[in-house]
Amino acid sequence: MSNNIFSDKEFEHYSRHFALPGFGPEAQEKLKKSRVLVVGSGGLGSPLLLYLAAAGVGQIGIIDFDRVAPSNLHRQVLFDGSQIGEAKVLAAKKRLEGINPYIQVKTYEQRLTSDNALEIISGYDVVADGTDNFPTRYLVNDACVLAGKPNVYGSVYQFEGQVAVFNYRDKEGNTGPNYRDLYPSPPPAGLVPNCAESGVLGVLPGIIGSMQALEVIKIITGVGEVSSGKIVLFDALTLVSRNFTIKRKSGNPLNGERPSINKLIDYEAFCGINTASNVKQLSVEAFRSLQAQGEKYQLIDVREPYEYERSNLGGELVPLARIDSYAKQIVRDKKVIVHCEMGGRSEQAIKHLEDNFGFSNLFNLQGGINAYLAKYQEDLK
Structure with missing residues (x-):
């Protein structure tokens, strides 16, 4: 291979490659092309x-x-x-x-x-x-x-x-x-x-x-x-x-x-993403109304502890990986609202609980805590 495709400045830039045994100008020219x-x-x-x-x-x-x-x-x-x-x-x-x-x-x-x-x-x-x-x-x-x-x-x-x-x-x-x-x-x-x-x-x-x-x-x-x-x-x-x-x-x-x-x-x-979901959804406005009316509910947060410490809605912290061990503590006689940061993990948690434990009273908070706090920032803890 010819070395004249490199300018003097390029020779200086790649000098350590040129000096490398088994590499040299030939390999450098392949890279250049x-x-x-x-x-x-x-x-x-x-x-x-x-x-x-x-x-x-x-x-x-x-x-x-x-x-x-x-x-x-x-x-x-x-x-x-x-x-x-x-x-x-x-x-x-x-x-x-x-x-x-x-x-x-x-x-x-x-x-x-x-x-x-x-x-x-x-x-x-x-x-x-x-x-x-x-x-x-x-x-x-x-x-x-x-x-x-x-x-x-x-x-x-x-x-x-x-x-x-x-x-x-x-x-x-x-x-x-x-x-x-x-x-x-x-x-x-x-x-x-x-x-x-x-x-x-x-x-x-x-x-x-x-x-x-x-x-x-x-x-x-x-x-x-x-x-x-x-x-x-x-x-x-x-x-x-x-x-x-x-x-x-x-x-x-x-x-x-x-x-x-x-x-x-x-x-x-x-990969099973963005497919139609039959998980029941609850908008942040509907959740806010539910709170204002004093309706009893259970709130579960499936994020990680560090996320919870940054901001939370006062729910029970149950990271997604531990949802199975917590299933017995989830009530069945009132609404249970499950949330995460944006709604994906909580929807996954609900699907798992419904399929494996037979729950029918679970609701996914649409958009998660991010959507809620974007509208009701005064609830930030």
Whole structure:
């Protein structure tokens, strides 16, 4: 490969790569000519984007519809307090171009959907998944398989993280397993809490996202062994990593023996999200009226203790994970109003109690405590 594609300033920027045995200008040129799409610019996307930009990936695409919020800053090191309220993709682009002015950053301030995923992904060599929800993970996976792109996957939960490379085609032309070989179907909606509900150690996404960036670089340059056909589990509390083998499954609906998926589907429906609910709902106005009229009721708060301490309506604190052990203390002779922060966890709790304990007097507070306090702030405790 020719080294004259690098300017003198680029030589200085990448000097440590040029000096690296087995890497050198040849690998750096591959990076310069590569195109990588990062889906999500949050906890995982932040270190991913920082290190891919610094390393010299020639074109980086960022797709994210979110804006910078104060709760992001303990782990999303791409941003700072001066960018609160800004579109993440625009804030990220400015930061990355400041780190490395010799790359191009393309932004997509939108959701990745079944309608746009194949068109967007087709323009890149590698996709790195920095998302935190199951519908988008399955969407990214399926789009990468259909488009023939490697998918560098990462996820975090509290103190643990996972990294894997899916749909990677090796030098012999063999394609490795994909996300559906590891997780054929998603967990029931709401069973696995997100970071807002369960928390995450701030440094953990930095570790996992950096590992994803490493895998992207190995795929592009051919240096090192790509983590295809296995998943790495990392425990931040012990610094122990475990590797588990993943094999392709004949029943995979994308590329198994009898494929049944040849186009992108409705992934929210597939993951059981936004499906019609028969849980009885109570508006915040109706709840307020019930209080004013002196009607007797039981109020249950299924959030976590730290959320309850921040603000509460005086209900009985029963975190969702402990709802079974509390079932005997839930009354059946009057209305029971169940709430969480926004209404999702409380609806899940009600479904579980109705299905497993036969309750018929449970009501979900629509919009949760957030909706209530937005209208009746004087009730804040």
